[in-house]
Amino acid sequence: MAEIIRNKEVVQDDWTVLREADAPLPETGKIIVPLTRWLAERGALKARKDVGVWLNPDDDPAALVDDLASLPLIAVDFPVFRDGRGYSTAFLLRTRYGFAGELRAIGDVLRDQLFYMQRVGFDAFAVREDKNIRDALNGLADFSEVYQASANLLQPLYRRVARGGAA
Amino acid sequence: MYRYDHYDQKIVDERVVQFRDQVRRFRNGELSNEEFLPLRLQNGLYMQRHAHMLRVAIPYGLLSSRQLRALADIATRYDRGYAHFTTRQNVQFNWPELDDAPEILAELAKVQMHAIQTSGNCVRNVTSDQFAGVAPDEIVDPRPYCELLRQWSTFHPEFAHLPRKFKIAVSGTEENRVALTVHDIGLQLYKDVNGETLIRVIVGGGLGRTPIIGSVVREDLPWPHLFTYVEAILRVYNRFGRRDNKYKARIKILLKALGVEAFAAEVEKEWAHLKDGPATLTGEELARVAGHFTDPLYETLPATDAGFEQHKADNVAFARWVSRSVRAHKQPGYASVTLSLKPTGTAPGDLTAEQMQQVADWADQFSFGELRVTHEQNLALADVRLSDLFSLWKKAKAAGLATPNIGLATDIIACPGGDFCSLANARSIPLAQAIQEQIDDFDYLFDIGDISINISGCMNSCSHHHVGHIGILGVDKNGEEFYQLTLGGHAGHHAGQRREAALGKVIGPSLSAQEVPPAVDKLLRAYLLHRIDGERFIDTVDRLGADPFKFAVYGADAHRKEAAHG
Numbered sequence: 001m002a003e004i005i006r007n008k009e010v011v012q013d014d015w016t017v018l019r020e021a022d023a024p025l026p027e028t029g030k031i032i033v034p035l036t037r038w039l040a041e042r043g044a045l046k047a048r049k050d051v052g053v054w055l056n057p058d059d060d061p062a063a064l065v066d067d068l069a070s071l072p073l074i075a076v077d078f079p080v081f082r083d084g085r086g087y088s089t090a091f092l093l094r095t096r097y098g099f100a101g102e103l104r105a106i107g108d109v110l111r112d113q114l115f116y117m118q119r120v121g122f123d124a125f126a127v128r129e130d131k132n133i134r135d136a137l138n139g140l141a142d143f144s145e146v147y148q149a150s151a152n153l154l155q156p157l158y159r160r161v162a163r164g165g166a167a
Numbered sequence: 168m169y170r171y172d173h174y175d176q177k178i179v180d181e182r183v184v185q186f187r188d189q190v191r192r193f194r195n196g197e198l199s200n201e202e203f204l205p206l207r208l209q210n211g212l213y214m215q216r217h218a219h220m221l222r223v224a225i226p227y228g229l230l231s232s233r234q235l236r237a238l239a240d241i242a243t244r245y246d247r248g249y250a251h252f253t254t255r256q257n258v259q260f261n262w263p264e265l266d267d268a269p270e271i272l273a274e275l276a277k278v279q280m281h282a283i284q285t286s287g288n289c290v291r292n293v294t295s296d297q298f299a300g301v302a303p304d305e306i307v308d309p310r311p312y313c314e315l316l317r318q319w320s321t322f323h324p325e326f327a328h329l330p331r332k333f334k335i336a337v338s339g340t341e342e343n344r345v346a347l348t349v350h351d352i353g354l355q356l357y358k359d360v361n362g363e364t365l366i367r368v369i370v371g372g373g374l375g376r377t378p379i380i381g382s383v384v385r386e387d388l389p390w391p392h393l394f395t396y397v398e399a400i401l402r403v404y405n406r407f408g409r410r411d412n413k414y415k416a417r418i419k420i421l422l423k424a425l426g427v428e429a430f431a432a433e434v435e436k437e438w439a440h441l442k443d444g445p446a447t448l449t450g451e452e453l454a455r456v457a458g459h460f461t462d463p464l465y466e467t468l469p470a471t472d473a474g475f476e477q478h479k480a481d482n483v484a485f486a487r488w489v490s491r492s493v494r495a496h497k498q499p500g501y502a503s504v505t506l507s508l509k510p511t512g513t514a515p516g517d518l519t520a521e522q523m524q525q526v527a528d529w530a531d532q533f534s535f536g537e538l539r540v541t542h543e544q545n546l547a548l549a550d551v552r553l554s555d556l557f558s559l560w561k562k563a564k565a566a567g568l569a570t571p572n573i574g575l576a577t578d579i580i581a582c583p584g585g586d587f588c589s590l591a592n593a594r595s596i597p598l599a600q601a602i603q604e605q606i607d608d609f610d611y612l613f614d615i616g617d618i619s620i621n622i623s624g625c626m627n628s629c630s631h632h633h634v635g636h637i638g639i640l641g642v643d644k645n646g647e648e649f650y651q652l653t654l655g656g657h658a659g660h661h662a663g664q665r666r667e668a669a670l671g672k673v674i675g676p677s678l679s680a681q682e683v684p685p686a687v688d689k690l691l692r693a694y695l696l697h698r699i700d701g702e703r704f705i706d707t708v709d710r711l712g713a714d715p716f717k718f719a720v721y722g723a724d725a726h727r728k729e730a731a732h733g
Contacts, residue, residue, distance in 0.1 A: 041299050082288070084207060084328025088406050091325050112198075112206055114188065121323035135197070142185045145385060147318045148394075149446045150325060156394075157174060157318075158452035159445060167176035167279070 003124040003133050005114075006102070008140055010133050015073065015125070017054060017106060021104060031081045032075050032106075038067075044068065056084035063094045074121070078107040085118045092122030094151035101129045114139035121151030168229045168537055169314045169459040171279045176322065179276045183284060186210050186667060187269035195267070209289055209327070211257075211282030211712040212268055218588045219261045221268060222285040223275060227295040227313040227337070228540040232527040233603060235538065245271050250523070252508060252516045252551045254580060254631060255334070256294050257285055261587055264287035272381050283321055288329045290320035292402070295337045296344050297541040300460060301549045303497045307339035307356035307364050311457040313728040314391065315448065326401045331416035332406035333401070334373075343659035346542070348372045348381040348668045349634060351418045354393075364390040370400060370430070371422035374628035378670045379419040382427040384434060391437075391448045391656050398446060399438035403430070419471055434522035445532060463535040463550055468500025472553035485560055488611065500553055504534075506546045506563055507570040507578065511603040514596040515581040516544030525566045533559050541579055543619075544575065573613045576620055576691060577603045580631065584624035584641065586649070591624030593641025593648035598622055598680055605684035606691065618704040619658070622650075634658040636705045637690060638671045649677035651684060655708045674713050675721045686720045693719035 004013040015030040021037050034051040039047055045051045052107030053064060064074065074093060075088040086105065093099040104124035105117050114125055118140055128134045149156040157163065171179070186206075193203040207213075211222035223238070238258060242250045242305035245267045253259060256439035263271060275281055285292055285707045293316045295309045296302065316335060320326070326333070336350040339357075347353030353369035366388040367672060369525045372381025388396055404418045479486040494503040502568045506526065518526070520607050525545060530538045533555045534548035543545055547566075551559060579602060582588065584595025599622055621635030632638030656671030678686055691704070694717050698707045708716065 019605050062689075081202070082328055083410060084288075084326070085406055085410075086329075087325040087328065088402055091402075110202060112202070113328075116322075116324035116327055132197075143178060143181050143322065145174050145181075146324075147174075147178070147321055148323055150323075155445050158449060158455075161174070163172055163174060163452070164455055165173050167171040 002126070002129075003030055004104070004131060005127060005137055005140075007123055008137070010137060015052065015104075017075065017126075031058075031106075032073060035063060041061065047109040052102075055086075055089055057083050057089070059089070061089050061097060064093075064099075068093075068097055068101075071099070071101055073102040073104060073124075074099060075104040075106045075126075078105060078109055078113075081108040081110050081113055087116065090117070090122055090150050092136075094155070111139035112134035115142045119146065119150045119152050168231060169226075169310075169456065175318070176276075176279070179279070179281050179283075179640070180282065180704070181270060182210075183223075183272045183276050185522075186467060190265065190269055201564060205287055205328075207265075207268075208287035209284055210268070210272070211285035212265070213283065213286060214589065215261065215583075215587050216585075217587070218262045219265050219268070220489055220587065221263045221271060221282060223258050223260070223280060223282045224285045224292040225256050225258055225280075225540050225572065226317050227293055227299070228297050228542075229310070230538050230540060231278075232530040232536045232538070234278045234280055235523050235527040235530070237274060237280070239520040239527070241271055241274055241518040245266065248521075249517050249519045251514065251583060252518065252540050252544050252546070254542050254544060254582075254629065255292060256297075256542065257292055258540070259583070261583070277404060286332075288331050288333075289327050290329075290333045290335065293317055293320070293335045294345060294350075294542070296340060297539045297547055298334060298503055298549060299339065300346075300462075301496050301501075301503055302340060303495050304340050304342060305497070306341065306358055308457070308460055309337040309339035309356055310460045311453060312339075312354070312356060312390075313337050314375060314459070315393065315453070315454050316397070317596070319397070323401075326405060328409045329401070329405055329420075329497065331413065333404075333418070335397070339521060341670070346541075346631070346634065346635075346658045349374055349378070349631070350381065352397065353381055356390075357432065359387070366390060366393065366396075368396060368400075370434075371419040372668075373417050373419045374631055374633050375412050375417070376626045377417075377420065378628070378633040379423065379669055381419070382422065382731070384427065384431045390453070391450075393448050394446045395441040395444060396434075396438055399434050399441055402437055403433045407433075430643065431673060438483075462498075464539075465498045465501065465550070466552070468498075468552065468554075471498040472500065475553040475556055478557040482557075484564075484571075485557060487613070488560055488564075489556065490571055491571045491575065492569070492575040496550070498550075502551055502553055502556065504548045504551050504559060505541060505573045506568040507572055508545050508546070508568070508580050509572060509603075510567055510570040511577060511607045512600055513567075514583075515579050515599050518546070522566055522568060526568070527557060529562060543578060545578070571609070572612060574617050574619075576606055576615050576618050576687075577612060577651075579603065579620045579624040580635070582624050582629035584622070590627055592618060592643040593624050593639060593650060594680070595622045595624040595630065595641065596641065598641075598650065601680070601684045602687050605688050614695065616703055618691075620687065621656075631658065632656070633670045635671060637687060639687075642677050644677065648680055650680065650683050651677045652683075652720070654690070654713050655705070659704060671714060674717045689719040690716050 054075035349372040355367040368385040539547040581595040581599040585591040624641040653671030659668035
């Protein structure tokens, strides 16, 4: 079983990402299917409680609006870590559409992006396999303070604290 | 100017720790080149032709004497004793070692400076009017808004991996002195009848390979919506901007593809969700930040100074310098002074560590310990008493910083070019020097008067050649350096002239490095021949069009040659 970071801890993971849209579905076990598959077989897949959906960078998260209350997990794929569309996808899922389940970053997921990913609402990280996941965990703590509002902290710094104390 | 509180300091200090560890992991192979690249870029660290280059942010161009001394110290200890000031109000060190970069950042953090987001596909250093807070025509002081945007954009988690770089400029005057319309976002601040600050939002301008003048996307935006509106623009761009081709990835291409109405509609739709939400700016926070930009303790002085007038009458050289370098100030008895970093024979925008120390001393002595970096790659002391101008001039002259050429033909804007930059097709600095030498006669320069000459070593247009009255672009022709001349560009402001920004047009086949200085000279002489009634260079170009200038450079067969070169 693979390891992932969930809620700031390295844990064993029993979800399987089905990368191919037409891959055969396993009878049992937790699976994460592509959005296209979900939309095509929604009725059947929804009956199973162990199905999550993963989104491409150009998938519109609004396509899942009707399913958010029942979906246990949504993953957002980063084919290349430099492609930042997934950050907006996560932000929208959390703040606009109110998704409360597990939001997982998959693909080219690296230590030096984890801090930003957690801020836009990801709470689980499938760190790229060739990287040391325990080292990556440190990335979540790069900064102890932030200026702006985002999904993990809805109030900006100036609304949270009294500013102006000398440096 | 803005002073960090302990939150600002902590964020910058933690960045130093983070980057130190990133360099360590790169060195020991945990981070690949490809993985390290955007990390170092977002810390201003480029790989240049010969060495690394570190770009340090000078937020909206404001610098204290203490900070300038720290830059001088870094130039001495970690570089080759000089630094280069840029058109985006940043400063660059050309020779630092990668392994020293964390130490340099730590030194910068001690004086409340950083290199955060000075490069990479993120929101860059916000630029503004170099005479913010002292200009007589200022309607709204842009500095608090710039600082608020600096904090908002610093490590914004959602917008750190944009399709491409993102540049914001802010202006608080009617005259456009910050090239608002060639930025990804230009914010123009003004007031409504009740004195409340409103914002005109201009989006999608930019130079580079596809120069485009920006479009107004929103008028009359009340200031509390500053962050939410900019957030809406960036979210639309982050989601829908092109990522398949870096030359088509700027927001200007998205805006052109959608059309300004459809783009504005997308932004408004997104903004409807954010408007009046928690990211709305509060009066308290605006007041806190604005409190850092109050006037210094000006003396009550008469509007004129007899000693200053006497020196001008007695000393032609001083009077000449005053006519170019000294600018009106909102406070009676004070003036703003621009120190020229363009004496003939030096690299435009370069300053030695020794000169930095001297300028820092003058800032302390004459200008409340602060100075400004200008878009034209010069430095300015914003708050000098008229009675001190003569003393300042003597010191600046001795230090080589009083060339009376501000806004004249030798005040050339040039990128580092092929001598340093690995992107460049051609060198910029030696060409700037050769042009300066060609026209280095003050009677001639003063006769020509106001003009901007901008030299970019490649299509990335770091020196904004498209908006130079004369633009010079380095191109590669079968491995050889050539230069294209453009005419009639305008940044929207130059030396008190107000007009719409315009992009220059190429006037003929490209020229070799040897041919460019005489060609520039011919353009200037054609202007002198054709001008009427005190017209400035750009006015004559506008009135006559390019033909007489083409003829001056290329002769009667200008059109034939042009056609032959396609």
